[in-house]
Amino acid sequence: MSILSWIDNQRKLKLLNAPKYNNTGSDTSQGLWTRCDHCGVILYIKHLKENQRVCFGCGYHLQMSSTERIESLIDTNTWRPFDETVSPCDPLEFRDQKAYTERLKEAQERTGLQDAVQTGTGLLDGIPVALGVMDFNFMGGSMGSVVGEKITRLIEYATQEGLPVILVCASGGARMQEGILSLMQMAKISAALHVHQNCAKLLYIAVLTSPTTGGVTASFAMLGDLIFAEPKALIGFAGRRVIEQTLQEQLPDDFQTAEYLLHHGLLDLIVPRSFLKQALSETITLYKEAPLKIQGRVPYGERGAITKLREEQVRRLTKSPTKGQYQEFITEFKHLLGVLSNETTEFDPEMFNKALDLACGSNTRLDWLNDKADKCHIRPVFQ
Numbered sequence: 446m447s448i449l450s451w452i453d454n455q456r457k458l459k460l461l462n463a464p465k466y467n468n469t470g471s472d473t474s475q476g477l478w479t480r481c482d483h484c485g486v487i488l489y490i491k492h493l494k495e496n497q498r499v500c501f502g503c504g505y506h507l508q509m510s511s512t513e514r515i516e517s518l519i520d521t522n523t524w525r526p527f528d529e530t531v532s533p534c535d536p537l538e539f540r541d542q543k544a545y546t547e548r549l550k551e552a553q554e555r556t557g558l559q560d561a562v563q564t565g566t567g568l569l570d571g572i573p574v575a576l577g578v579m580d581f582n583f584m585g586g587s588m589g590s591v592v593g594e595k596i597t598r599l600i601e602y603a604t605q606e607g608l609p610v611i612l613v614c615a616s617g618g619a620r621m622q623e624g625i626l627s628l629m630q631m632a633k634i635s636a637a638l639h640v641h642q643n644c645a646k647l648l649y650i651a652v653l654t655s656p657t658t659g660g661v662t663a664s665f666a667m668l669g670d671l672i673f674a675e676p677k678a679l680i681g682f683a684g685r686r687v688i689e690q691t692l693q694e695q696l697p698d699d700f701q702t703a704e705y706l707l708h709h710g711l712l713d714l715i716v717p718r719s720f721l722k723q724a725l726s727e728t729i730t731l732y733k734e735a736p737l738k739i740q741g742r743v744p745y746g747e748r749g750a751i752t753k754l755r756e757e758q759v760r761r762l763t764k765s766p767t768k769g770q771y772q773e774f775i776t777e778f779k780h781l782l783g784v785l786s787n788e789t790t791e792f793d794p795e796m797f798n799k800a801l802d803l804a805c806g807s808n809t810r811l812d813w814l815n816d817k818a819d820k821c822h823i824r825p826v827f828q
């Protein structure tokens with residue numbers, strides 16, 4: 446056997462062995478034991494899960510699935526997921542060693558998710574928040590069009606409902622199988638965040654976990670009003686080797702770690718996992734009370750129509766047999782709209798928004814609506 450063919454054989458063997466090794470290493474749902482990626486200590490999975498996947502030996506934060514993350518951040522029984530059925534397609538009919546559709550199917554079966562992010566609303570220590578959690582186990586947490594769309598919808602919902610947004614990032618970057626369609630998600634999410642942060646003046650916190658790289662770092666991960674990270678998380682844009690080869694320079698050992706970035710001013714806080722929920726709830730509370738906080742408003746063009754649920758609530762009220770007790774509320778709406786007085790006229794969300802803007806004055810639309818709804822004992826949208 447020539448040396449070349451021996452090397453080739455070795456390479457093939459390595460490739461064959463690689464997925465098996467990864468499965469036992471990263472898919473910790475199977476088996477009882479796992480190994481710490483950092484110090485190599487053998488860990489009992491049941492205890493590890495109870496400890497939020499933090500190594501007992503060295504305190505290293507192992508990867509967490511999106512569901513575990515949601516369980517650790519959101520109060521029990523308050524999670525309300527969004528867009529669970531939005532699933533990716535294959536517009537470019539991309540094929541490398543495997544077809545993209547096959548890769549998708551495999552990842553969906555393994556993780557039980559449609560794509561690499563879970564979004565929704567829930568209570569965090571009793572505070573309503575909009576939360577998006579990326580899942581690294583789904584094709585490396587790569588950002589395809591579904592991830593981008595779900596995050597954008599979450600942000601837009603939060604903007605309209607006046608909720609703070611928290612995005613937990615864990616991603617290898619944009620998804621190459623969707624080409625330009627995945628790259629455009631960066632601009633789309635950033636645009637939605639601009640309205641959320643700068644027009645509506647609402648809070649967005651990015652939580653960076655290991656690893657956060659590529660297009661995700663280049664867009665929403667670095668746009669947080671506050672950027673939190675987990676200890677020793679790998680955060681960067683291009684990989685270490687690429688930078689070293691381009692610059693022809695040796696990089697420091699702790700380059701692209703959370704600690705290095707905090708030292709150089711890219712992050713605001715490094716929070717250990719066990720304190721993350723507390724840190725988030727305290728920050729949001731503090732931010733609400735901030736004396737210089739100006740209330741913003743969502744501009745017309747960017748604002749969607751009033752949510753279907755609220756529209757339906759108003760519509761039912763006007764037809765409800767017990768509408769007597771809500772008379773004040775209804776009269777006010779009728780007065781504002783002029784359209785509801787005639788029951789045959791269709792409900793016009795645009796008129797409704799314009800009327801609300803007049804009525805809101807300096808308050809946000811949401812506060813005004815919730816105030817009215819509270820007075821009439823209608824449950825607010827967020828339960």
Ligand SMILES: [Zn+2]
Nearest residue numbers: 481484500503
């Ligand atoms: Zn360890």
